[in-house]
Amino acid sequence: MMRPRPARWFEALVARADCAMLLEALAATGSIELETHSVAALPPYFEEVRPLLQQFSDFARRYRHYWPTSGLRPSAVHDAPGKILADVLERLRAWASEAEPTIQRLQLLEAERAELALWRTLLDAIAGTTLGFSRLAAAGPLLGTAVLELPKDAEPHFLPSALMLRVEQAQSVFFIIVASAADLEAISAQVTALKGRVHSIAPWLKDDPGQNQTYIQARMDEIEREAKAAASRIEESHHTHGLRILFGDAKRLEWMIDNVHALDGGEHFVRVTGWTSDFAGTALAAAIDHCGARALLYFPAAPDNAQAPLLFMNPAWSRPFELFTRALGMPAASETDPTQVLAVVVPLMFGYMFGDIGQGLIIATIAWFLRRRYAVARLLLSCGIAATGFGWMFGSIFSMHGFIKPLWLAPLDDPITILWVPIAGGAAFLTLGLAMNAVAAYWRGESIRWLAHDSGILPVYFGLLGALASPAAIWIAAAGIAACLAGPAIQTRSAAAILPAAGRLIERVLQLLINTLSFARVGAFALAHAGLSSAIVSLVDAAPNPALKALLLVLGNALVLTLEVMVVSIQTTRLVLFEFFTRFFTGEGRAFRPLPAPPLLSQVKI
Structure with a gap:
């Protein structure tokens, strides 16, 4: 349809x-x-949900890392939205009250694990030094010690009285520092301003590196066991308080209010x-x-x-080509949808400009594997098949001519024909656009107006084109001119309408002729493709050994595919949107925009 x-x-x-x-x-x-x-x-009873959802968001900022992230499902409870969400918040508060001590303990364990990992890295980096860590840990009260962590690009200016050991790491620079308490306070403020961190000297450090590493590993194992036990208790609380159902209800209401x-x-x-x-x-x-x-x-x-x-009500084989129509809007109810026409014409134009069996098969193969991920790949699949077909017509395979006999002709053997064929095809394409305009006028109930103002354009166009083959065709154009001038005068019953009608006629006919000549670029790019292929073959023939010949052939075809897929796609799009659509399309329809589907609550992230 x-x-x-x-x-x-x-x-x-x-x-x-x-x-x-x-x-x-x-x-x-x-x-x-x-x-x-x-x-x-x-209604007000839905609007009252908004502040409750804000409270839910506040909970999420504090606890989302400890909430279930999958298996969410809303309940089948029949109740007012505000009451459902209020119940969700009440039960979340009960869960938080029970889980808070465990969560705080988990956070302390994570902080300690991070400090242990830091000290493991530092100890590995300064292995072999005679630094007395036990004495550093016991320093005070006049002296202070710390580990300073700074970004790699930071430029600190430490006091000369401070003693320090610099340790370079991949992303950060560390300084183990000893200074007076007052100087250390000033240095720490500078580190914070440079977006660094100040770490205390761990009290468990010993002078023996082996003892330190043994302690770190043993403590890390203890933390891992305790963290797993805490996480298990939190997971158990999810089931006890029904968090997955609570979050399902909250996310459903959140989706509704948002959409x-x-x-x-x-x-x-x-x-x-x-x-x-x-x-x-x-x-x-x-x-x-x-x-x-x-x-x-x-x-x-x-x-x-x-x-x-x-x-759009197009069959599956043509739906990828809705891309062109959607680019200019939605057809109005009284406009024709050209998608099915484009599903035939676009591959023909692309294939004509890119006629090569091997390159066309590569385009089609890549598009086949990408068709589910990218909508444009389904369009390129048809174009690649068309390019393969024109490759047989032109006798070209991977830029080489002569391996197979052309079913039609080699482009460089008859360039004039190669140019004229797309011009003739373009004229037929534009004529189809004019016919679609006539059909749309009929659907709008404006057939009389179309007969008076537009019906003469077709004979004028045909007559001018036909005059290139037979001068007698000029009489067809003359009849069309008469219809274009007489129609408005008859409809308005005023001879004054003839002059503006003549102006519109001249403008539209000139546009049509220029649009028709634009299709010569299809033939020009077919010749350019053949010329580039010929240059690649010449380079291959000049190569001194088979390995270099094969390399040049592969690189040449890769260049053609990379460059011409983009160029040919742009030219095809330009001809469709700016030469064809302007004949009939306004794009003033209202597109159907479905309500966004709710999230898959079994997979949604809080």
């Missing part, structure tokens, strides 16, 4: 307590766009209204049945003042 289809209006009456559950289920289908009749805000901006609600019921791409309604009905929401779904006529969003 070469016309966008309006979405279908739907309404659902749902119990207020089940509204979030219903919205989540409908959004998960990916087929609804919400729109209210006249309401521009959420649903207006609802028509009363004291007991909420009316959810909008548009759907599920024209049969089966997916929406199944979603409601599955979620358990107390709701009634029905499909009345859309409100009189509502403008339906539009959907």
